[in-house]
Amino acid sequence: MLSDTERRELEEAVKHYPDKRGAAIDALLTIQRRRGWISDDSLLEIAQFLEITVEELDSVATFYNLVFRKPVGRxxxxxxxxxxxxxxxxxxxxxxxxxxxxxxxxxxxxxxxxxxxxxxxxxxxxxxxxxxxxxxxxxxxxxxxxxxxxxxxx
Ligand code: FES
Structure with missing residues (x-):
């Protein structure tokens, strides 16, 4: 579940876009900064926040190679x-x-x-x-x- 801090940071990120969907990369990177990588659970939570499907968000995450869909090192x-x-x-x-x-x-x-x-x-x-x-x-x-x-x- 998104923490209060994460939710606040995502709300801040989406303010810069005409619709929430446009903030997909920012949202992924925001949560990645907190959690180190984007697990399937994280993906689901972010997709729910952005009101898009997990599949849509996953295609953005997979395309953008600064988003890590597997754990990474320090x-x-x-x-x-x-x-x-x-x-x-x-x-x-x-x-x-x-x-x-x-x-x-x-x-x-x-x-x-x-x-x-x-x-x-x-x-x-x-x-x-x-x-x-x-x-x-x-x-x-x-x-x-x-x-x-x-x-x-x-
Ligand atoms: S080819 Fe442009 S930085 Fe490597």
Whole structure:
């Protein structure tokens, strides 16, 4: 069930849209900030609040890759794999992070510290290869600098 605080935050979020449905992404991210991810129960509660079907909301949640439909680690590292980053060697950075933290794309480290996910262009092509950890964008990442970057996120 939505807590009073969550309900208040959702009511605040929908104020910015002509109808509640338009606030779907904001509502999902609001609850995700509180709960870490969007479970089926969370999805149902948000859909009821927005007065839309669970299926409609799920299609938004699935489409928008910053909404997590599975549990994630304490930090989420999004690795850009679009064209500029690919040309500039993002695969080598990915291989290094996988090796250092014993994790594959789409997985979470065994200590629950880090989830590694692919993402399309972060709009940082001039600083490729780029990645984002939680809300922080990092550019010009190399296999040599990746550990120093990730170590800031315990
Ligand atoms: S292609 Fe990676 S930031 Fe644009």
């Amino acid at each position: 930090h989420v590292a999004f690795m850009c794999d679009s064209i500029s980053c690919w040309i500039k060697g993002c695969e080598r950075v990915q291989e290094q992070i996988k090796k250092l933290y014993d994790v594959e794309l789409g997985q979470t480290t065994s200590d629950g510290r880090l989830t590694l996910l692919p993402i399309a262009c972060l709009g940082q092509c001039g600083r490729a290869p780029a990645m984002m950890i939680d809300q922080d964008v990092h550019g010009d990442v190399t296999p040599d600098t990746i550990e120093q970057i990730v170590e800031k996120y315990k």
